[in-house]
Amino acid sequence: MKFSRLTFAILVLLLQAGCKREQRVLDPGSAGTQIADGTALNEVHAGGSLPAPDISQYEGSAYAVSEGKRLYSAYNCVGCHAQGGGAIGPALMDSTWLYGSQPQQIFSDIVQGRPNGMPSFGGKIPDYQVWELVAYVRSMSGQLPSDVAPSRSDQMPVAKAEQARQKEHPSDENQQPIQKAKP
Amino acid sequence: MSLLAAIPGFPSNQTSLNPAGPAAAHIEHTFALIFWITATVYFITLAVLMYFVWSRRWTLALAPIPQPTSDASDRLATRAVAAAVAVTVLLLFVMLISSFVTSHRLGKMNDQQALTINVYGHQWWWEIQYPNEAEPYRMVTTANEIHVPIGTPIRIHGTSRDVIHSFWAPNIQGKRDLLPGYNTDVLMQVDKAGRWRGQCAEYCGMQHAHMSFYIVAEPQQDFDNWMSAQMQPSVVPGNIQAMHGQQVFLSHACVLCHTIRGTTAGSHVGPDLTHLASRSTIAAGMLPNTVGNLGGWILNAQALKPGSRMPPNQISGPDLQDLLAYLETLK
Numbered sequence: 469m470k471f472s473r474l475t476f477a478i479l480v481l482l483l484q485a486g487c488k489r490e491q492r493v494l495d496p497g498s499a500g501t502q503i504a505d506g507t508a509l510n511e512v513h514a515g516g517s518l519p520a521p522d523i524s525q526y527e528g529s530a531y532a533v534s535e536g537k538r539l540y541s542a543y544n545c546v547g548c549h550a551q552g553g554g555a556i557g558p559a560l561m562d563s564t565w566l567y568g569s570q571p572q573q574i575f576s577d578i579v580q581g582r583p584n585g586m587p588s589f590g591g592k593i594p595d596y597q598v599w600e601l602v603a604y605v606r607s608m609s610g611q612l613p614s615d616v617a618p619s620r621s622d623q624m625p626v627a628k629a630e631q632a633r634q635k636e637h638p639s640d641e642n643q644q645p646i647q648k649a650k651p
Numbered sequence: 652m653s654l655l656a657a658i659p660g661f662p663s664n665q666t667s668l669n670p671a672g673p674a675a676a677h678i679e680h681t682f683a684l685i686f687w688i689t690a691t692v693y694f695i696t697l698a699v700l701m702y703f704v705w706s707r708r709w710t711l712a713l714a715p716i717p718q719p720t721s722d723a724s725d726r727l728a729t730r731a732v733a734a735a736v737a738v739t740v741l742l743l744f745v746m747l748i749s750s751f752v753t754s755h756r757l758g759k760m761n762d763q764q765a766l767t768i769n770v771y772g773h774q775w776w777w778e779i780q781y782p783n784e785a786e787p788y789r790m791v792t793t794a795n796e797i798h799v800p801i802g803t804p805i806r807i808h809g810t811s812r813d814v815i816h817s818f819w820a821p822n823i824q825g826k827r828d829l830l831p832g833y834n835t836d837v838l839m840q841v842d843k844a845g846r847w848r849g850q851c852a853e854y855c856g857m858q859h860a861h862m863s864f865y866i867v868a869e870p871q872q873d874f875d876n877w878m879s880a881q882m883q884p885s886v887v888p889g890n891i892q893a894m895h896g897q898q899v900f901l902s903h904a905c906v907l908c909h910t911i912r913g914t915t916a917g918s919h920v921g922p923d924l925t926h927l928a929s930r931s932t933i934a935a936g937m938l939p940n941t942v943g944n945l946g947g948w949i950l951n952a953q954a955l956k957p958g959s960r961m962p963p964n965q966i967s968g969p970d971l972q973d974l975l976a977y978l979e980t981l982k
Contacts, residue, residue, distance in 0.1 A: 592907050
């Protein structure tokens, strides 16, 4: 009796996880549509810190990640980064991250642009779409759990599906907490 | 059959019962034949059933069912059943042959000097292209509105950019599935001037129901005028408001997906807006193309058509007004 109750509870939990991964946020509201110039790279912010954006709704949603995959082609990220292997631009599926592997850092890379060719998309892509792109870019090197990473491509696949990739371990994987000034 | 289409309120511009071209006429003939045969057989069957129920309504419960005893009545029954089976088989063959002949005629349609139109299905709108092989720079791209000259063979060269769609304008031709990575050709001809409505006929996602298009059939002269207007690049903004509106367009997210020929906006993710104001609807036939609808669509398309690829945009009031003024000039 006890065992079956436990099984039931586990099943319900599993089912809930399944529901969440397909949850679609179609209208992200004003928070998702504002155009920011980037995000703060540390916690010190003049006049008190800003509320951190809720990234879990992107990195935990299979829909958001697959939208990111679609936008990755639509906004021509493929033009330079190819399908993640890199061409004119650096590879996105390895463990090397020139400007950090954290979501906020990748967000800033896209919004601000980076030297030697990465254009700034600031003011051109709504925030929520940048976060979807961030989630997809991170899924390319296996940073996202396999239940949200895309399992298939619209085109002929040139590499293993994002879902099936080994997780790469970037050097900044375990972030050091920022030293706060002592009073 | 066309009587049905004459009923007030019956959508006569989106029904296969009101054919506007030879292909739809063939289909309608076959449909009418099959309809009248099956309707007649159905009512004869019901009438015979009713007759026997009525005539034996008292005896059925009391007397045992009479069995044929004599050889003569036995033979009669056998002949009656055989005749009924023969008539059924004959009628089925009539319908089969009629259907076969229709398919054959649709396949053998006149394609001499057919006007080729490329149709690309997108989630959830139609990209329409008029290729010009001799002068490729004169190619015309539009969306959700297919202008055709009446009485001219048309070749629809279709495919899909994402999932499976189906191109169906019931007044003109049968359905044709558009498959990603595969090109398909379908011939058609429109003989009656008018605005014929069509729709995606293969479930393709959340907004499948809001994926319609119009085929605007007009005399050759009108078509040529429309075509030469579409070939022009977009109009240069004539006043300060439209000029600022153009700057708003070019400095916001719009340019990442849309094209306005004659400006630096040249992306092909969303519909070409070079001659947006010449189209009568927006959002794939969902809303009339008015300033109010366009404003609402730009600010928050997700509230009107959830799941569509148009993102919500934050544009200040004055900027939006100027942008709308600019878009209204794109005749």
